[in-house]
Amino acid sequence: MGDSAIMLRRNFKHTVRNPTSVFNAILFPVILMLMFVYVLGDAFSVGVDYVDYATPGMILLAVCYGLGATATAANSDMTKGIINRFKVMDVSRGAVLTGQVVASMLNNVIAVAAIIGTAFALGFRPSASFTEWLGVIGLVVLLSFSVSWLTVALGLAAKSVETAGLATVPLIMLPFFSSAIVPADKMGAGVAQFARYQPFTPIIETFRGLLAGTPSAGDAIAATAWCVGIAVVGYVWATATFKKRA
Numbered sequence: 001m002g003d004s005a006i007m008l009r010r011n012f013k014h015t016v017r018n019p020t021s022v023f024n025a026i027l028f029p030v031i032l033m034l035m036f037v038y039v040l041g042d043a044f045s046v047g048v049d050y051v052d053y054a055t056p057g058m059i060l061l062a063v064c065y066g067l068g069a070t071a072t073a074a075n076s077d078m079t080k081g082i083i084n085r086f087k088v089m090d091v092s093r094g095a096v097l098t099g100q101v102v103a104s105m106l107n108n109v110i111a112v113a114a115i116i117g118t119a120f121a122l123g124f125r126p127s128a129s130f131t132e133w134l135g136v137i138g139l140v141v142l143l144s145f146s147v148s149w150l151t152v153a154l155g156l157a158a159k160s161v162e163t164a165g166l167a168t169v170p171l172i173m174l175p176f177f178s179s180a181i182v183p184a185d186k187m188g189a190g191v192a193q194f195a196r197y198q199p200f201t202p203i204i205e206t207f208r209g210l211l212a213g214t215p216s217a218g219d220a221i222a223a224t225a226w227c228v229g230i231a232v233v234g235y236v237w238a239t240a241t242f243k244k245r246a
Helices: 002-016 019-039 050-064 067-079 082-088 093-121 130-157 161-167 169-177 191-197 200-212 217-245
Strands: none
Touching (some): 019 093, 050 093, 050 130, 050 169, 050 200, 067 130, 067 161, 093 130, 093 217, 130 161, 130 169, 130 200, 130 217, 169 200, 200 217
16 A cells, blocks of 8 residues: 555656646646537537536546546556566555556546536536435546556557557547437437447436436446446456566
8 A cells, every 4th residue: 555655646746747648637628628518519409508418528528538648657667667666676566557547546536626617617507416426426436447447558558658648549539429529319320329339428328317316227337337347357458468568
């Protein structure tokens, strides 16, 4: 635990000192939200105020947009010999990965808080109860945990820092092919079917139901199952790659 805390502090300081990472993780999702709500919001007919519809999707986007920095940080430690220095210092191997994951989760939580604050400033008025807000927080943590492990695995598996950053592009783009921006029913044939059954749509719909005060058990079960599955794949892949390359 002590080694993990040290790695967490190290990784978090690296993120704070990198203006590009801070912009991508926190400020860019806020800019996207302002763009979609203020610039494009009136163009979408979604049956409710667009800020109410868009906020759940923006929460997921806020989580995804900080993943590139996590992947590059994990790859940098691996390819630049930092891991070997930690081994000489007798630092726990598990702490290296745990520090990356927890630092990524903290960045995600800050980004989500910025998105929700922006949403309230734009007129977002959720109907969620205290229990439903706890559900939102729990799902944010679970989602961050799962995609952070997958991102660390992608970073460790990449051959260079550049390819590590590119490896997260599908995760960043996937929310745009979900119900984050518009309902899947309004998409073209083929894309609509993909949007309905891809992992992020039930997660977004769970956020949307919780914030509206009308949660769906089916969406919540699907969202939890996807998050657990992604976390297991990411953890197994990351630890196996770390043991092989470190």
